[in-house]
Amino acid sequence: MQNRKPFRLKSLIIVYDSVQIVGNGFSLFLFYKHGWSWRYFYECRSPDFSNNEQSLGFVHAAYFTYLLKIMELMETVMYAFRKKNSQISFFHVYHHCYACVTAWGFTKYGGGSMLSYTIMVNCIVHVFMYTYYLSSAIADRLPFSLKHVKKFVTTLQIVCKTFQLLLDKLLNFTFVSGAIVKRFSEHRFRAETKLCHST
Known part of the structure; x- marks a missing residue:
């Protein structure tokens, strides 16, 4: 592979980016359809392990998102085939592996x-991000420059990641090796949940 020319995967990239845009948009739709609202930002909501329609809908939406995260691993393979080694950074690989593990953890436990x-925030950012990637792949056909769009997407990614980490810290969740670990024992978590619902 080292001595071979890089693969041209423009058509595959266009299809991949399109699938990611539609998939992340559909994930947002699934969560919203099954009762997600902006109250989840500020209300204490413990996991619902019942078998009611809303709870199962959330699990199906989370599972769909988990499958999207697995599919995102293809991005790294495409970078390798295109010999874009500078884009395969430690952060890139860590982020995609971390996203798979946390999406699995959320689907199973949260x-x-x-x-x-x-x-939800991740899916919103990914819709913008993959729209930009798709636009970049067909940039020669666009009547405008993507220079300012790239800055917007990068800023959006940084702001959203910072926001997520701050909220996770405020909600007493710690990330260890990509898995969500509750800080307190199960007994303590139940006690805090009761407190949360009583206020």
């Missing part, structure tokens, strides 16, 4: 909880 805001 469906319907207030942690769903991180998925």
Whole structure:
């Protein structure tokens, strides 16, 4: 592979970016359809493990998002085939692996909880991000420059990631090796949940 020419994957990239835009938009729709609202930013909502329609809908939406995160690993493979090694940074690989593990953890343990805001924010950012990537792939056909759009997307990513980390810290969640770990024992978590719902 080292001595081969880079693959041209423009058509595949256009399809991939389009699927990501539609997939992340659909993920937002699924969460909203099953009762997600902006209250999840400021209300204490513990995971709902019941079998009611809303709870199961949240799990299905989370699972769909998890599948999207697995699909995002293809991005790294495409970078390698295109010999864009500068884009395969430690942060890039860590972020995509971390996203897969946390999406799995949310699907298994946190469906319907207030942690769903991180998925919603991530999906919104990904719609913008992959729209920019798609536009870049067809930039020669666009009647305008993407220079300012790139700055906007980068700023949006940084602001949203900072916002997510701050909220996670305020909500007493710690990230260890990409998994969401509750700081307190199960007994303490139940006690805090009761307190949260009583106020």
